[in-house]
Amino acid sequence: MTDEAVQSLLDGFVASAREVLPVEAIWVHGSLALGDFVPSRSDLDLVCVTSGPADPATIKRIHRSLDSPLGRRLHCTYLPRDALADAALRHPTFAQERYFSRPVTPVTRRELSLGDRALTGPPPSSLLPATTDEELAAFVRRDLLTFWYPVTRKRAPWRRDIWVDLGLVTLARAEATLRTGALITKGEALDRLIALDAPSAVVNDIRRRRYGGALDNSVSWRLHRAELTRTYLRKKIPAIA
Structure with a gap:
């Protein structure tokens, strides 16, 4: 799997999400943010910041349209902007080919800050409260x-x-x-x-x-x-x- 294929998938995901969800930003964490990404093996870990609730049926439809080995490794948690400060809250997530809820943990928040990479919208440093040591x-x-x-x-x-x-x-x-x-x-x-x-x-x-x-x-x-x-x-x- 090439870097070009990864970028094409990310671009397509961003476009699809922005069409049907109130997207404010989409951020990168995990290996893709920390410089240890292996295109043929690593997951694509994202957080989508929204201005309001993200409809579960819409989330499932977006991810199930990514019907390829690489697309099935794209994981995303949907985080409302008004919940950015609370690391304990659980949020809609699609990962490992299923829908569930999980928090954006302090580890993920630190990865977001270290990478500070946005696929669209402002970067984490502009919106995300810092995670203390x-x-x-x-x-x-x-x-x-x-x-x-x-x-x-x-x-x-x-x-x-x-x-x-x-x-x-x-x-x-x-x-x-x-x-x-x-x-x-x-x-x-x-x-x-x-x-x-x-x-x-x-x-x-x-x-x-x-x-x-x-x-x-x-x-x-x-x-x-x-x-x-x-x-x-x-x-x-x-x-x-």
Whole structure:
């Protein structure tokens, strides 16, 4: 997938959203904002700021029209302008090919500020209240202890690529934030995991899935990988948080 294809998709999404929604701005976060975007593999993470409510049926129609492998990786949360200051509120979101609600978290808000990139309208620095280091650290610690740690009691989730990838990358990014106050990229998180004594075979597995390389999809490896990941996170999360 080329950079031109990515830009074409983003341009088309902006045009479609502006036709049917009260769009004030569309902002970029995640890998696309932080300079670690891999066109053939990374998601396109966006926040659409609106001047009023965004109709769920309209949101679903916009995203379901993006019927391509790249289009299905375009994720967007729809944030009313009058809710910009409250990081706890949940907002309409289309991601992973489904509609649900989620907050624009302190991590996302910091990514938006660091990238400060708008596809249309004013950039985040013009509208979005700053996220303090204390707010960011508190969220990261809470996310580890109340979301990720309880999942380590279960075995089934860790048999899926997305849980392995996100669980380990989130841990490394959280550790860096709590230690230094900085947000690091997913690529930097993979390097950091080695220093955090994560299972090297699992880290290399994630790296190949993100940047390319031969993968072992055998049942025996996936089961072993799941237990390595779950056991590691169950031990490491309390030590870091």
